[in-house]
Amino acid sequence: MPRPSVREQLVDAAMECFHERGFNGTGIQDIARTAGVPKGSVYNHFDSKEALAAEVMDRYAVSRRLEMLRDESLAPVPRLRAHFRYLAEDLERFLFERGCMFGNFGTELSNQSAAMRGNVDSRLNLWASAVTQVLEEARAAGALTTSLAPDQLGQFLVNAWEGAVLRAKVARSRNPLDGFFEVFDSLVA
Amino acid sequence: MPRPSVREQLVDAAMECFHERGFNGTGIQDIARTAGVPKGSVYNHFDSKEALAAEVMDRYAVSRRLEMLRDESLAPVPRLRAHFRYLAEDLERFLFERGCMFGNFGTELSNQSAAMRGNVDSRLNLWASAVTQVLEEARAAGALTTSLAPDQLGQFLVNAWEGAVLRAKVARSRNPLDGFFEVFDSLVA
CATH class of the missing domain: 1.10.10.60 (Homeodomain-like)
Structure with missing residues (x-):
C-alpha cells in the first residue's frame, strides 16, 4: 500500500x-x-x-455514508434505521466524545465564518433531503403511520439526531442515542 | 436604580x-x-x-425560566408549549445567532474541561427532569396520546430542542424551531 x-x-x-x-x-x-x-x-x-x-468537512461527509439511504436492498424504514445505527456505532467507537463534526463546526463557527456556516448548512440540508427521500418511499409503500409530512419529519429527525449526539457527548453515554431510536420507532415505524 | x-x-x-x-x-x-x-x-x-x-452559566440558567414548568395556572401540555415558545422568542431576538449556551459550551468544552462538561450535564439533566415532571402531570390527566414514557419523551424533547436550536443557528432561520413545534404537537398533544 x-x-x-x-x-x-x-x-x-x-x-x-x-x-x-x-x-x-x-x-x-x-x-x-x-x-x-x-x-x-x-x-x-x-x-x-x-x-x-x-x-x-469533505472527508467527514463521505464517512457519513449517505449512499446507505439509497440502498434499495432494504425497505425504507429499516434502511433509515440502519443508517442512524451506523452513525451511532461510529460515535460509540470514540466513547461519544467526538460528537458530529457538522454540529460541532456549526455551533462553534456559524458566527465566525460565513463560509463555514454555509458549508455546514449545505451538508445538513443535503442530509435532511436524503432522509426525506427515504421517508417519501416509506409513505408511498404505506409504511409510515404518522400524519407528519416526510419533509417535516426528515428535517426534524436530522435535528433531533444532532441534539441527541450533543447530549451523548456531554453525558458520555449512549442513552441519548437509545432514546432517539425509541422515539424514531414510535414516529416512523 | x-x-x-x-x-x-x-x-x-x-x-x-x-x-x-x-x-x-x-x-x-x-x-x-x-x-x-x-x-x-x-x-x-x-x-x-x-x-x-x-x-x-448560572445567569443563563436563571434566564431559561424553568419555573414556568411549575406554573399550575396552565394545563400541563399548554404549559410545556409556552415554555418552549418563550425559549424560541428569546432566540428570535438575536436572529437565532446565539444558540443555547448549554449546547454551545457542551459542544465546545466537553473534551476540554471536565468541570464544564459536568456543569452542562447537570443543567440539561435538571431541565429534562422538569420537562418530564410536566409530562407526568399530562399523563396523569389523560392528556398524553403517545405511548412513550414521560421520562423518555422529556429527555428526547430537550435533546431535539437543542438540535433544532443548533440548526436554526446554522440556517439563521426559525424553520427548525417551527418544525420542532409541529412534531411536539404530534407527539405530546
Missing part, C-alpha cells in the same frame, strides 16, 4: 484535532505535531486553517 | 462574547473591552475565564 501523502496525513491529523478540541481550540502547531510534520509544511499544502477545515 | 457593579458588567460582557464567539474564540481582553473596564480588573473579580464562564 502506498504511504499516505503529507497532505492526507495533515487532513487526518486535523480531523482528529478538530474533533477533540474544536476549531478555535486547535492550533496549526497541534495539527503539524499530530501529523508528525514540521509546522511550515502545513502552509505548503493549505492556505489557512479554514481551508484545512473545509477539506476535513 | 443603582449602577451595575463591575462584576455584573463583566458577567454581562462575558455572556455576550461567549454567545457570539464561543469560549475559545473569546479572550479576556475581549470581555474587558466589551465591559469597558481595564483587562486587569477581570482578574480582580474572577480567577480564570472558566470561573467567569461558570457564573455566566
Whole structure:
C-alpha cells in the first residue's frame, strides 16, 4: 500500500484535532505535531486553517455514508434505521466524545465564518433531503403511520439526531442515542 | 436604580462574547473591552475565564425560566408549549445567532474541561427532569396520546430542542424551531 501523502496525513491529523478540541481550540502547531510534520509544511499544502477545515468537512461527509439511504436492498424504514445505527456505532467507537463534526463546526463557527456556516448548512440540508427521500418511499409503500409530512419529519429527525449526539457527548453515554431510536420507532415505524 | 457593579458588567460582557464567539474564540481582553473596564480588573473579580464562564452559566440558567414548568395556572401540555415558545422568542431576538449556551459550551468544552462538561450535564439533566415532571402531570390527566414514557419523551424533547436550536443557528432561520413545534404537537398533544 502506498504511504499516505503529507497532505492526507495533515487532513487526518486535523480531523482528529478538530474533533477533540474544536476549531478555535486547535492550533496549526497541534495539527503539524499530530501529523508528525514540521509546522511550515502545513502552509505548503493549505492556505489557512479554514481551508484545512473545509477539506476535513469533505472527508467527514463521505464517512457519513449517505449512499446507505439509497440502498434499495432494504425497505425504507429499516434502511433509515440502519443508517442512524451506523452513525451511532461510529460515535460509540470514540466513547461519544467526538460528537458530529457538522454540529460541532456549526455551533462553534456559524458566527465566525460565513463560509463555514454555509458549508455546514449545505451538508445538513443535503442530509435532511436524503432522509426525506427515504421517508417519501416509506409513505408511498404505506409504511409510515404518522400524519407528519416526510419533509417535516426528515428535517426534524436530522435535528433531533444532532441534539441527541450533543447530549451523548456531554453525558458520555449512549442513552441519548437509545432514546432517539425509541422515539424514531414510535414516529416512523 | 443603582449602577451595575463591575462584576455584573463583566458577567454581562462575558455572556455576550461567549454567545457570539464561543469560549475559545473569546479572550479576556475581549470581555474587558466589551465591559469597558481595564483587562486587569477581570482578574480582580474572577480567577480564570472558566470561573467567569461558570457564573455566566448560572445567569443563563436563571434566564431559561424553568419555573414556568411549575406554573399550575396552565394545563400541563399548554404549559410545556409556552415554555418552549418563550425559549424560541428569546432566540428570535438575536436572529437565532446565539444558540443555547448549554449546547454551545457542551459542544465546545466537553473534551476540554471536565468541570464544564459536568456543569452542562447537570443543567440539561435538571431541565429534562422538569420537562418530564410536566409530562407526568399530562399523563396523569389523560392528556398524553403517545405511548412513550414521560421520562423518555422529556429527555428526547430537550435533546431535539437543542438540535433544532443548533440548526436554526446554522440556517439563521426559525424553520427548525417551527418544525420542532409541529412534531411536539404530534407527539405530546
